[in-house]
Amino acid sequence: MLKVIKNRFEQGHRTTKYPEEKINLYKRFRGLPTVHSDCDPAVVQQCAEACPQEAIDSASCRIDLGKCVFCGLCETLSEGKFACFSQNFEMGTAARDDLLFSGSLPELAEHSKTHFKKLFGRSLQLRQISAGGCNACEADTNVLNTPFFDLSRFGIQFVASPRHADGIHVTGPVSKNMRQAVLTTWEAVPDPKVVIASGACAISGGPFYGSDDIVGDLNSLIPVDLYIPGCPPHPLTTLHALLSFFK
Missing domain, CATH: 3.30.70 (Alpha-Beta Plaits)
Structure with a gap:
């Protein structure tokens, strides 16, 4: 026990202070x-x-x-x-057309004030659905649960059952084999609920764009409320989108 306490003092507090303090990413990161x-x-x-x-x-x-x-x-x-x-890394949008980018993105928080902040401002529970992706998006989403990001301190958590969720967080191009599973999970989430399309695959099909074996566009299957672009989206891109949209 003494060794644990000693190690804790040596390590210090490692959780990021974002969004209170700005984070500078590595120079090779490609963002907006x-x-x-x-x-x-x-x-x-x-x-x-x-x-x-x-x-x-x-x-x-x-x-x-x-x-x-x-x-x-x-x-x-x-x-x-x-x-x-x-x-x-701040690239989340509330509308698919906003991702047709020529220079600027609309303020995500302004849309949310009208639609979601009063509903989910204190707590947001999400059910993650991996709909046929390569696992990159899922891996970078899991990073948000590490001590550095500590997503739960914002009242945002991923839950095991859609019946305990406020919405779904979908990654992957939605393969035809996963189509019904996505629909069933979405239907199991009680109203009011939100749908998040995370990553290029869920938004448009990504590298699988045009394939006959995928849905490719989650919005063509169920109505999407929040788009988080990237391949995969950086954990900070996801965190910023969630905090701007719901907090």
């Missing part, structure tokens, strides 16, 4: 991009043709963050003239 609409159309077209996710609309000079896997190819090809990725 800066899109230069005045870029040479030929360069934008080159980026659009090379994009593995078909996430770039060269006509409107926009990047679909719901499809983007943040590979950085467009930044490399254009040498930053079309797009360059920042370290801004």
Whole structure:
């Protein structure tokens, strides 16, 4: 016991003070991009043709963050003239169209004040559904339960049963084999309830975009309230989205 106490003093308090204090991520992290609409159309077209996710609309000079896997190819090809990725991890949105990004995102908290803050402000229980993904999104979501993030201090927890939940947090492209399971779980959550599409797969199909074996767009199956882009979303992207939307 004395060794445990001694170790505790040596280690100190490791839980992050975010959101009270800003966190600076490693320089190689790719977050919200800066899109230069005045870029040479030929360069934008080159980026659009090379994009593995078909996430770039060269006509409107926009990047679909719901499809983007943040590979950085467009930044490399254009040498930053079309797009360059920042370290801004705050990318959650309340509407799918808001992810058609050309320069800025709407204030997530303003939408939430009208719809969800009064309902779930003190406590939010979520049922996680892994709907055929690679486990990257699930792994980065699990990180939120570590002492560094300590998600439960905000009153947000993941629960075992949908009947104990306020909503579902879906990751993966929703394979056809998981389609009914997602619907059944969603129906088991009592009203009022929320639906969160986390990661490029749940939002658009991600790397599996266009496959006949997936649903690909969770919103086409059930109404989505919160979108968290990324491949996978950084734990801080998820944390910011949850805190902005519900707290």
